[in-house]
Amino acid sequence: xxxxxxxxxxxxxxxxxxxxxxxxxxxxxxxxxxxxxxxxxxxxxxxxxxxxxxxxxxxxxxxxxxxxxxxxxxxxxxxxxxxxxxxxxxxxxxxxxxxxxxxxxxxxxxxxxxxxxxxxxxxxxxxxxxxxxxxxxxxxxxxxxxxxxxxxxxxxxxxxxxxxxxxxxxxxxxxxxxxxxxxxxxxxxxxxxxxxxxxxxxxxxxxxxxxxxxxxxxxxxxxxxxxxxxxxxxxxxxxxxxxxxxxxxxxxxxxxxxxxxxxxxxxxxxxxxxxxxxxxxxxxxxxxxxxxxxxxxx
Numbered sequence: 001x002x003x004x005x006x007x008x009x010x011x012x013x014x015x016x017x018x019x020x021x022x023x024x025x026x027x028x029x030x031x032x033x034x035x036x037x038x039x040x041x042x043x044x045x046x047x048x049x050x051x052x053x054x055x056x057x058x059x060x061x062x063x064x065x066x067x068x069x070x071x072x073x074x075x076x077x078x079x080x081x082x083x084x085x086x087x088x089x090x091x092x093x094x095x096x097x098x099x100x101x102x103x104x105x106x107x108x109x110x111x112x113x114x115x116x117x118x119x120x121x122x123x124x125x126x127x128x129x130x131x132x133x134x135x136x137x138x139x140x141x142x143x144x145x146x147x148x149x150x151x152x153x154x155x156x157x158x159x160x161x162x163x164x165x166x167x168x169x170x171x172x173x174x175x176x177x178x179x180x181x182x183x184x185x186x187x188x189x190x191x192x193x194x195x196x197x198x199x200x201x202x203x204x205x206x207x208x209x210x211x212x213x214x215x216x217x218x219x220x221x222x223x224x225x226x227x228x229x230x231x232x233x234x235x236x237x238x239x240x241x242x243x244x245x246x247x248x249x250x251x252x253x254x255x256x257x258x259x260x261x262x263x264x265x266x267x268x269x270x271x272x273x274x275x276x277x278x279x280x281x282x283x284x285x286x287x288x289x290x291x292x293x294x295x296x297x298x
Contacts, residue, residue, distance in 0.1 A: 018057065027073060
């Protein structure tokens with residue numbers, strides 16, 4: 001076993017509090033709340049609860065006491081706009097801004113719902129959450145009630161997917177078992193849009209609706225077209241799920257077959273025999289062996 005090596009820390013864990021005039025930005029960013037909704041939200045958030053994510057700085061090599069700003073330009077401009085005198089920063093050990101916030105993982109609507117619910121449970125008012133995010137309190141209540149009428153199993157399937165509020169609204173119109181089926185079909189097709197959810201709702205039979213007594217209505221679709229769509233989409237959904245279930249097994253079989261063919265084609269006697277008697281088969285075998293990626297053969 002190789003000797004273990006210590007992992008180098010990317011920044012000073014103690015941090016430092018700097019006055020804003022000692023921080024030198026490396027780029028110019030839009031700092032007009034009327035032109036940049038993102039900047040407006042940052043200003044509101046800092047005004048309500050302060051800076052959550054520290055700025056990242058690096059000591060200036062030629063100007064003593066000055067620091068280059070690697071990450072946090074919008075936050076710095078927001079602090080200046082609010083008249084704040086100083087801010088807590090983390091000091092980087094490298095003059096490198098590439099890794100900071102390079103990959104952003106977006107919060108899905110369902111994850112956002114859970115975050116809002118958690119904040120409310122901890123005693124944060126809906127009004128303060130709305131002020132922090134710079135949105136209307138009515139939208140916070142919509143996000144709060146997003147999963148009302150959605151079964152836990154369907155939520156578990158979609159919680160990390162970008163299922164829009166419109167998608168959730170369509171799922172709310174059907175019974176829990178159908179909600180799970182819709183979630184599985186969305187996963188199988190990697191399509192979580194509201195338009196696709198509307199198609200799945202249109203293909204839902206009357207007895208699977210959350211209110212079976214209420215006639216199903218989809219704008220622009222006649223009742224006879226609706227009945228035909230139900231049958232066709234139901235068959236399509238079943239085929240989709242069958243293909244998904246067999247895909248992994250088929251790919252594994254193909255990998256094994258290609259590995260066997262490559263070994264076979266290394267045998268000169270086999271190649272000579274095939275070239276003399278089954279040249280067409282040899283050509284197909286050669287195509288499979290020469291394929292760099294299985295994506296071309298699947």
